[in-house]
Amino acid sequence: xxxxxxxxxxxxxxxxxxxxxxxxxxxxxxxxxxxxxxxxxxxxxxxxxxxxxxxxxxxxxxxxxxxxxxxxxxxxxxxxxxxxxxxxxxxxxxxxxxxxxxxxxxxxxxxxxxxxxxxxxxxxxxxxxxxxxxxxxxxxxxxxxxxxxxxxxxxxxxxxxxxxxxxxxxxxxxxxxxxxxxxxxxxxxxxxxxxxxxxxxxxxxxxxxxxxxxxxxxxxxxxxxxxxxxxxxxxxxxxxxxxxxxxxxxxxxxxxxxxxxxxxxxxxxxxxxxxxxxxxxxxxxxxxxxxxxxxxxxxxxxxxxxxxxxxxxxxxxxxxxxxxxxxxxxxxxxxxxxxxxxxxxxxxxxxxxxxxxxxxxxxxxxxxxxxxxxxxxxxxxxxxxxxxxxx
Amino acid sequence: xxxxxxxxxxxxxxxxxxxxxxxxxxxxxxxxxxxxxxxxxxxxxxxxxxxxxxxxxxxxxxxxxxxxxxxxxxxxxxxxxxxxxxxxxxxxxxxxxxxxxxxxxxxxxxxxxxxxxxxxxxxxxxxxxxxxxxxxxxxxxxxxxxxxxxxxxxxxxxxxxxxxxxxxxxxxxxxxxxxxxxxxxxxxxxxxxxxxxxxxxxxxxxxxxxxxxxxxxxxxxxxxxxxxxxxxxxxxxxxxxxxxxxxxxxxxxxxxxxxxxxxxxxxxxxxxxxxxxxxxxxxxxxxxxxxxxxxxxxxxxxxxxxxxxxxxxxxxxxxxxxxxxxxxxxxxxxxxxxxxxxxxxxxxxxxxxxxxxxxxxxxxxxxxxxxxxxxxxxxxxxxxxxxxxxx
Numbered sequence: 001x002x003x004x005x006x007x008x009x010x011x012x013x014x015x016x017x018x019x020x021x022x023x024x025x026x027x028x029x030x031x032x033x034x035x036x037x038x039x040x041x042x043x044x045x046x047x048x049x050x051x052x053x054x055x056x057x058x059x060x061x062x063x064x065x066x067x068x069x070x071x072x073x074x075x076x077x078x079x080x081x082x083x084x085x086x087x088x089x090x091x092x093x094x095x096x097x098x099x100x101x102x103x104x105x106x107x108x109x110x111x112x113x114x115x116x117x118x119x120x121x122x123x124x125x126x127x128x129x130x131x132x133x134x135x136x137x138x139x140x141x142x143x144x145x146x147x148x149x150x151x152x153x154x155x156x157x158x159x160x161x162x163x164x165x166x167x168x169x170x171x172x173x174x175x176x177x178x179x180x181x182x183x184x185x186x187x188x189x190x191x192x193x194x195x196x197x198x199x200x201x202x203x204x205x206x207x208x209x210x211x212x213x214x215x216x217x218x219x220x221x222x223x224x225x226x227x228x229x230x231x232x233x234x235x236x237x238x239x240x241x242x243x244x245x246x247x248x249x250x251x252x253x254x255x256x257x258x259x260x261x262x263x264x265x266x267x268x269x270x271x272x273x274x275x276x277x278x279x280x281x282x283x284x285x286x287x288x289x290x291x292x293x294x295x296x297x298x299x300x301x302x303x304x305x306x307x308x309x310x311x312x313x314x315x316x317x318x319x320x321x322x323x324x325x326x327x328x329x330x331x332x333x334x335x336x337x338x339x340x341x342x343x344x345x346x347x348x349x350x351x352x353x354x355x356x357x358x359x360x361x362x363x364x365x366x367x368x369x370x371x372x373x374x375x376x377x378x379x380x381x382x383x384x385x386x387x388x389x390x391x
Numbered sequence: 392x393x394x395x396x397x398x399x400x401x402x403x404x405x406x407x408x409x410x411x412x413x414x415x416x417x418x419x420x421x422x423x424x425x426x427x428x429x430x431x432x433x434x435x436x437x438x439x440x441x442x443x444x445x446x447x448x449x450x451x452x453x454x455x456x457x458x459x460x461x462x463x464x465x466x467x468x469x470x471x472x473x474x475x476x477x478x479x480x481x482x483x484x485x486x487x488x489x490x491x492x493x494x495x496x497x498x499x500x501x502x503x504x505x506x507x508x509x510x511x512x513x514x515x516x517x518x519x520x521x522x523x524x525x526x527x528x529x530x531x532x533x534x535x536x537x538x539x540x541x542x543x544x545x546x547x548x549x550x551x552x553x554x555x556x557x558x559x560x561x562x563x564x565x566x567x568x569x570x571x572x573x574x575x576x577x578x579x580x581x582x583x584x585x586x587x588x589x590x591x592x593x594x595x596x597x598x599x600x601x602x603x604x605x606x607x608x609x610x611x612x613x614x615x616x617x618x619x620x621x622x623x624x625x626x627x628x629x630x631x632x633x634x635x636x637x638x639x640x641x642x643x644x645x646x647x648x649x650x651x652x653x654x655x656x657x658x659x660x661x662x663x664x665x666x667x668x669x670x671x672x673x674x675x676x677x678x679x680x681x682x683x684x685x686x687x688x689x690x691x692x693x694x695x696x697x698x699x700x701x702x703x704x705x706x707x708x709x710x711x712x713x714x715x716x717x718x719x720x721x722x723x724x725x726x727x728x729x730x731x732x733x734x735x736x737x738x739x740x741x742x743x744x745x746x747x748x749x750x751x752x753x754x755x756x757x758x759x760x761x762x763x764x765x766x767x768x769x770x771x772x773x774x775x776x777x778x779x780x781x782x
Contacts, residue, residue: 003429005428005429006428008425008428011427011428015413015414016414018412018413018414018418019410019413019414021409022406022410023406023407023409023410034399034402035619035620036402036618036619036620037396037397037399037402037617037618037619038394038618038619039619066457066458066646066647067457067646067647068643068644068646070642070644071643071644074641074642074643078469078473081473082469082472082483083506090483092473092481092483108641108644111641112642114641115474115638116473222644226427226428227428228426228427228428228430228645228646228647228648228649229427229647229648229649229650247506249502250502250505250506251461251462252459252461252462252465253458253459253461253462253499253618253619254619255457255458255619256457256458256619256620256647256650257619257620258409258617258620259620259647259650
């Protein structure tokens with residue numbers, strides 16, 4: 001339950017993807033390009049189209065990358081550090097660079113900006129998304145260069161940003177002209193219900209305000225096809241795309257086009273992907289339900305834990321009693337259950353209230369998950385009891 | 392004839408690779424790891440072993456990456472720039488960084504270091520490799536941080552570095568403690584004859600001198616399997632490997648393991664790769680011969696051009712008369728033949744004598760290649776005649 005990792009039965013859903021590009025079925029794009037060879041730096045046209053539909057942008061705004069959207073985000077921040085964005089001052093030449101980290105959030109996001117020595121500023125999450133009053137206040141500081149966002153079914157809270165939040169991101173004033181919203185739409189396809197959340201199109205809202213260059217969008221098929229062998233994309237304004245392509249000319253001979261073609265052939269188009277995701281949801285719903293049932297029946301009404309009920313994404317976020325997250329995770333480890341480290345969902349791994357624990361229900365088989373959740377609840381209760389006795 | 396690009400008949404040789412990892416044949420490593428999912432940051436063990444054999448290092452010294460060795464080189468230089476190497480001072484904090492560029496050489500190597508604003512210093516190539524007197528002299532400057540090398544069948548000259556050259560690289564004094572030899576062994580498997588060149592093992596020589604941390608080795612299967620969908624590797628000392636892995640923890644969720652498994656299953660082991668390369672050589676030998684025959688029969692003895700006779704690699708390097716390379720390429724373009732831009736084989740695209748032209752014989756069909764070479768010789772002669780008339 002430690003990482004957001006699909007289970008083997010989910011990976012079996014796309015085994016056919018491995019068989020659709022070969023000698024028999026061919027390896028050329030619709031326009032006749034041999035995907036085995038060099039060329040098409042920004043991806044094959046049909047993959048750009050598929051993702052443009054998913055992300056609600058134009059195909060020309062999409063660059064299809066390798067197997068890791070995290071790598072595309074790292075590359076974007078690395079290039080901002082060494083060269084600046086869109087011709088601006090390199091961030092490595094700034095005295096201080098600060099980055100906003102809605103928390104609880106995704107540890108690997110925070111890690112990228114920590115690696116480059118930025119100062120990480122936690123921003124509280126609300127049921128509408130990040131606390132926008134705080135975001136706007138911080139953005140008035142020219143050293144604040146950007147923010148990490150998982151706008152749909154956020155990691156780990158499962159919150160989809162409200163229309164109001166998206167509009168405030170589009171319209172807010174930023175003292176830094178090169179402020180960047182790292183819009184990691186990792187779970188845009190990962191609904192758990194038949195009535196999916198909807199997310200306002202940040203790029204369109206930003207265009208209305210003339211701020212579209214601040215929006216950098218990421219997504220991948222890591223939890224659609226294969227986590228190790230999916231395809232990732234980055235999208236943005238014409239200026240942003242030109243800036244990234246200019247760097248890519250130096251960086252790579254291009255990404256794996258055979259794998260892009262596999263994905264396009266297998267899913268056909270964005271609607272094909274959307275249909276496919278219903279198969280994932282059918283596998284995941286009982287697992288999420290098992291987690292929620294265990295929490296409710298063991299901890300409900302005891303006032304020692306709160307949790308969200310996600311309508312999509314990969315996580316259940318639990319807040320145990322203040323000061324009890326580390327102890328709960330420690331007790332679980334003693335009992336043989338490995339969780340994401342307590343604190344991991346906060347910048348520098350430090351949860352100020354030591355209460356948030358991220359549960360990832362997707363990988364374990366259902367029966368194991370149920371057992372682990374019983375243990376989770378016992379440990380959370382035990383940690384709370386210890387704490388109350390201390391006081 | 393502009394880029395070192397395999398022809399379609401070469402790519403057909405490995406079509407079977409696309410069919411050896413799937414539901415029927417399985418997708419697990421020998422040790423049982425599911426290659427579809429997250430995990431194994433530095434690659435699957437069997438791929439590390441295969442490349443360790445090819446590069447004559449230990450498997451623990453190998454990191455298997457994505458589809459582009461250029462990307463691994465870029466990442467290495469980018470990390471040196473932002474973070475320094477092995478805990479050293481970040482190169483972006485240095486007043487000046489200079490990098491040695493044996494010339495003629497590979498434009499994309501030079502491009503990476505140009506992108507990061509380093510000062511590129513050309514070093515002459517000799518029949519033994521780079522002019523080591525010059526290299527040693529430059530390395531006495533602490534601002535000189537490294538050198539680009541294609542040690543076997545060099546791009547474009549086809550020169551394999553002599554044992555003496557390799558030993559001097561291992562033993563030479565460098566004023567910069569973080570001097571790096573970017574040892575791009577791109578053509579280590581790409582022999583054209585039955586009596587391959589041999590290259591002394593730089594890493595072993597460096598170990599004898601205690602300089603092994605300066606050696607960073609790169610290779611890929613771009614011209615073994617598929618240029619767009621091969622696998623690339625970086626290898627080095629334990630310190631270097633630890634340094635790269637530390638960065639990769641922040642950078643990526645790992646590289647495409649399904650594709651690594653495809654390669655290992657298809658080629659079996661390093662000997663399988665070596666056998667396979669004989670099939671490439673059989674296709675390429677007539678193409679190289681056609682280029683050499685055309686040069687000899689049209690320009691031989693006229694004292695207006697010199698060329699190498701490569702025993703491997705991807706190029707024939709021609710020196711036309713001084714001041715005639717650009718004009719030759721221009722005339723060829725008018726005749727409908729696209730070449731690598733004249734000057735591309737020198738830092739900043741500036742060939743001081745305007746004489747080197749890189750011919751890439753691999754992609755065009757043999758008959759087209761013959762026609763293009765006739766035109767090449769006519770244009771070289773015409774450019775020489777114009778020049779002589781000017782004088």
